[in-house]
Amino acid sequence: MRLAELSERSGVPIPTIKYYLREELLPPGRRVSATQAEYDEEHLRRLRLVRALLQLGRVPVATAREVLAAVADESVDQLSRLGTAVAALPPGGPRDTDGDETTAREAERTAEELQRRLGWRVVPENPAHLTLVSALSALLRLGYPCDVSQLLPYGRLAGDLAAHEVALIGEFEAPTTQLEAAVALTVLYEPVLLSLRRLAQAEEASRRFGGE
Amino acid sequence: MRLAELSERSGVPIPTIKYYLREELLPPGRRVSATQAEYDEEHLRRLRLVRALLQLGRVPVATAREVLAAVADESVDQLSRLGTAVAALPPGGPRDTDGDETTAREAERTAEELQRRLGWRVVPENPAHLTLVSALSALLRLGYPCDVSQLLPYGRLAGDLAAHEVALIGEFEAPTTQLEAAVALTVLYEPVLLSLRRLAQAEEASRRFGGE
DNA sequence: ATGATTGGATAGTGCCACTCTCCAACACGG
């Protein structure tokens, strides 16, 4: 199919697709002449994935390029690719730099002990670990409780989710498909999880605080 | 304290604080003369909350203003204020507009049935509901499984989290403090939850796919 | 008295995800 059809079928404007091609979020089409290129179903799928990452996952363009490059990079083993891809995903950008050293230290200790109690390896350079520390540090500074005992249930829940999701990924056959699935599920289940939490909060709050 | 001290104690640059004052994210200081104003501990607390919302919670400035205004609005009852405040929080912005009607319809049905099965009220205008539908719709379009049976465990987990959090909020005494706590915990536990999920995924993936 | 500081207003900056404009090379109907 031509660019115009790719645009129509995906709902993405032509100039935007051109932009994605330039940014290497989409592989170029099969050149059929000096000024024509042909796109296939694979491009359509990829375009939808890109859109989902950018719009729902709020992934910056530069990051999405890295992630997709890592998925496609056949020179390394699958687990490394998975690690690289997922590590690049946000939150991984500007962490919070305010605040004093003391709370930062305490947040760090809490995060580490939490992971040890859950039986997880502690990898201090992991972006997720850094994000966790930032968030805990902000909570501490605001005076909200976030000790290990509070957080343990969250950790166990996260473990359940992860087990479920990794099992799901394992069901895909082709390695690249698995990697793509890992990225897609990591990013797209975030809004699912967060909106379910919001809905549950609303339900619980109206039960507890609202009479009606 | 003066602006300079507020800046120093919070780690936020003076021009940025001025900007927040202009944007009504911070209430003005107590005027002590035509060109001097006095700030107190409450301003510091509020400033930290604003920073946490903007930087960790990625809340847009305009949204944060709405949320904080709703928290402070004493003309309505607490549950309404809570609802207004939390409803304004992202994800609530640009939902995904691509894609066909069919998947959107199916996503809608899935979301509704899921909530019914969880015993929750279905409020189609709820921003969280709309986000959920968008995310499910994207998953469907990409061909990933997201039927009710897959999602039920997520919903139950979300319910557990919400119960825990709402109970925590109930422990605060003053209504405004409760509302602030609700906003802060809603926003700040998101990165906590998401990074725990990432860490758990990494743990689980290396257990399952990586030998060592 | 006088130089520094303060709070407030206005305009400017940098980043980012697009989006517009142009162009030469085709494709295609007559």
Place this chain on the structure above:
DNA sequence: CCGTGTTGGAGAGTGGCACTATCCAATCAT
């Protein structure tokens, strides 16, 4: 074979947003 329209590509331009730099007059410290 010729004119008309479309295509893909490249560069510059746009709009939104979260700051940030500059000014200014009033006031404070000495």
